């Protein structure tokens with residue numbers, strides 16, 4: 496065997512567990528939104544580590560922030576404070592627009608949602624309302640509030656007291672409210688479910704309902720946060736503020752970092768000993784996050800994300816194989832007219848573009864937020880070429 500990708504695949508199979516299957520290509524180098532595999536093939540990375548590498552690969556600002564921090568101070572545990580965690584918490588607080596928000600740092604989206612779940616228990620209530628089709632993570636707590644049967648069924652029984660209601664259904668949410676409900680958790684856009692966008696007004700209605708019933712409202716912005724939708728958090732266009740925001744993915748600019756931001760009364764539920772994480776809010780990950788946010792702010796990237804959304808939606812929807820294009824900012828779901836999404840993304844990959852299929856008929860793109868106009872044009876050109884090969 497001489498193909499270096501295949502060699503890596505065999506080594507993977509022999510030494511890593513089979514929970515992801517063995518990837519066919521092995522990426523060895525990246526720069527911005529370009530990546531190269533072990534055979535030297537170049538790809539345009541339109542998945543960005545699944546909505547994670549907001550500044551792409553090897554961004555000079557991240558490299559210098561991470562290097563500076565690693566030179567200055569490494570891991571300190573939670574027995575001591577360090578400046579980067581405080582600076583980042585202050586920055587996130589500022590971005591929420593709330594003067595009484597407080598942050599808990601962890602390492603991933605599942606952990607951020609676990610933290611929200613534990614926080615909600617401290618309200619004295621136990622029930623959780625979540626939505627069908629949602630994805631909140633793979634740990635037992637996060638999986639218990641994830642509304643996807645395929646991911647849950649091998650691990651039953653999960654936590655009790657979780658009710659799943661249809662997404663985007665205000666009536667169902669109203670029916671599910673009671674004095675026993677501790678929290679309602681919802682993604683502003685269901686990412687893993689195929690970039691499903693609720694009607695305008697849904698999040699606001701949830702805010703009104705939860706406030707009326709004394710229920711904590713948690714917006715899981717793990718996929719829709721940190722500028723992905725052209726806003727800092729994927730719910731801002733509704734003009735509402737939840738009690739809890741969970742973040743991960745883009746937050747660390749590619750390093751593992753999650754956050755659970757509690758706002759208002761919810762911010763005082765945790766007390767010393769309530770929760771913790773050894774690595775949560777590590778100095779290097781926080782330095783990377785601060786540098787990412789600074790770059791997005793200084794360069795006005797969020798406005799650019801909104802403009803690129805319009806271009807991509809317009810151009811992609813011109814392909815006859817496309818039934819609809821949905822999403823917000825640079826989190827876009829392309830609904831195909833036929834159930835060929837898996838074959839379609841293999842064809843994109845063979846033409847040097849990375850994307851993924853969330854189901855048989857939906858392709859998701861979530862490129863780095865720093866993609867250039869020419870990279871957008873290149874994506875559209877390759878997308879059209881592949882699409883044309885299916886047109887009869």
Ligand code: PLP
Nearest residue numbers: 603604605630631632717718743
């Ligand atoms: N919540 C949402 C909305 C997600 O999209 C994901 C991951 O895709 C998670 C939670 C879980 O994040 P992690 O894989 O970092 O645990």
